[in-house]
Amino acid sequence: MRAALSERSGRRRRSDVPEATVARLPVYLRALHVLADGGSSTVSSEALAAAAGVGSAKLRKDLSYLGSYGTRGVGYDVAELVLHVSAALGLGRRWPVVLVGVGNLGHALAGYGGFDERGFCVVGLFDVDPARVGERVGEQVVRHLDELDDVVHSARASIGVITTPASAAQDVCDRLVAAGITSVLNFAPALLQVPAGVDVRKVDLSNELQILSFHEHRKAARALTGVPA
Amino acid sequence: MRAALSERSGRRRRSDVPEATVARLPVYLRALHVLADGGSSTVSSEALAAAAGVGSAKLRKDLSYLGSYGTRGVGYDVAELVLHVSAALGLGRRWPVVLVGVGNLGHALAGYGGFDERGFCVVGLFDVDPARVGERVGEQVVRHLDELDDVVHSARASIGVITTPASAAQDVCDRLVAAGITSVLNFAPALLQVPAGVDVRKVDLSNELQILSFHEHRKAARALTGVPA
DNA sequence: TTTTGTGAAATGATTCACAGCC
DNA sequence: GGCTGTGAATCATTTCACAAAA
Structure with missing residues (x-):
């Protein structure tokens, strides 16, 4: 039995963004700045995703949590998206x-x-x-x-x-x-x-180095066990 | 169509540990060292989990990917577990x-x-x-x-x-x-x-600061919107 | 009795795939 | 015709809850 929160809804509210998405927003923002500096005024989810190192579907879903700021058939306006992502991150202030x-x-x-x-x-x-x-x-x-x-x-x-x-x-x-x-x-x-x-x-x-050493160790083991690729 | 890997099995192999678990092993290792320095020779999943800042079920499941190194009714031998976690992380060498x-x-x-x-x-x-x-x-x-x-x-x-x-x-x-x-x-x-x-x-x-500012921003918004707790 | 180890259930995240809009 | 936005499907992770071991 749990204290009655004002609605125990399984539905996601408009303003709560999944943690995994939040962690990627700064990456998108940086990629957008790079694109803007490079002179792009619009960008497709495909191109932005590539610049950010994620898949395009993931990018689109992430952005969809902030609102619907793209144009079908065209893509996203870089400057506008910078503003929306910045706003979501609370960067309207210093x-x-x-x-x-x-x-x-x-x-x-x-x-x-x-x-x-x-x-x-x-x-x-x-x-x-x-x-x-x-x-x-x-x-x-x-x-x-x-x-x-x-x-x-x-x-x-x-x-x-x-x-x-x-x-x-x-x-x-x-x-x-x-x-x-x-x-x-x-x-x-x-x-x-x-x-x-x-x-x-x-x-x-x-911690980071130890996570890498885990993978190095595994790679070395694989090589010995004779896994070709 | 994918190049034939030697078995496209959904079953988890003995030696592949989920990424999320890998990322926590260094945390467990550090907690174990603290416990060892404090003189503990055995520790329960409950106590180790507390020292590492996770839930005890998660800790037990994480450790279970490395093997079965605890004793039911007793807990884990600290020194022994240090060795097993170190080994899993590839820290047998420098x-x-x-x-x-x-x-x-x-x-x-x-x-x-x-x-x-x-x-x-x-x-x-x-x-x-x-x-x-x-x-x-x-x-x-x-x-x-x-x-x-x-x-x-x-x-x-x-x-x-x-x-x-x-x-x-x-x-x-x-x-x-x-x-x-x-x-x-x-x-x-x-x-x-x-x-x-x-x-x-x-x-x-x-990136880390921006993730924090996202949450700060949200907290501030909550406070204004009048959410009591 | 105490505490591990683990299936099964629940939750969360990613990917698919396509309807809908420009 | 091209590209977004998003349900539905898949995959990963966490949590539950309990049987089995000491």
Whole structure:
């Protein structure tokens, strides 16, 4: 028996897009920008799908969750589709982002130019190491983590990036959430515990390498077992 | 009409693990190491699942693809399971890795300690910028990209990491593949074209942020539309 | 009694294939 | 004639729920 949600419908609502589709929208958006820069004004699902590295049927179905923005017999208007995909991704505004942990990786990410071009801007860099506090990185000066609340509130930031060692990640995450952050991008190799309503995505270098090594291993085994192709 | 593969069976073979499961094995492995370091010698699927952030049924089914390594009524032997999961991931050996593009991000990754602890070792750093060639980073000296073939062959590397700008990524990828690399981890925001038999995984900061902004946007919309919980 | 391992059911994602529109 | 949008079919993944083992 479940608490009565306002309709336990199996039907998909107009505004909820499958997770798998959401994860591909940024890819489509980037492909669209490339096409626009290349001078295309319209594009077929076939061509856009090729540029994005997916099948055309998948692309069309993905876009259909956002609305019906193509023209049969013609294709999609590139500029128009950029707007619709951007809107779906919430890129009508610029999102302020705070980053905690200004070590090697934090430095690299803070210096990454793509931030501003893609709808985000770094409004605060934080660390606990006194040797790093005060250092200038890009447009920002590294602040002590104690100033997190002030910055998150005054910049109205809701997205935080964690680039600390694993041992500090949960504590930092708790402080981010306490300050009002509701989306976290975690580069630390640690599982983060967060309250409901907070989204976490994780990026982990060694996980990715281990997934590749699984496949390498399998390929090597195949070669030995004598599978020709 | 398809070329006759040696049996077009719908049945899953003993040694092929679903992709979704493969992607979780590194997570389980890390959780197991944490448990081992904490002194646990056995663990139940419930406890390991909690440590890994998944449901216990999913964990058990995932592990069941590797074999039957638990004891009913007891759980899994931590040390033994570490060995089995490591073996499945192909971590019985150390994988040599080459990295191309020693900018901000390349520097950061090259300096990342976790490499060696997790079954990998960097055997070559490459760049085309003469200003960077010769620079010492960690244990390695940055080489010119022209030396790629030599190093890949002599170190028998099969995994390559790309941390160049997007504009160089495809060319670098082609050179990696030509040198014999068959697994690529791509940090450049570009779609890579590779021949069959080569695996590519992509990590993209702005994609991740845009996925988060999608959800932030939706949360904000929900709040306005007056959804209480 | 406790906990695994796993068929079977349920859910989610992808692909097919074509009606409908330009 | 060409291409989108989308039901229906297929395929993949997750969850359920319980028999079997220790």
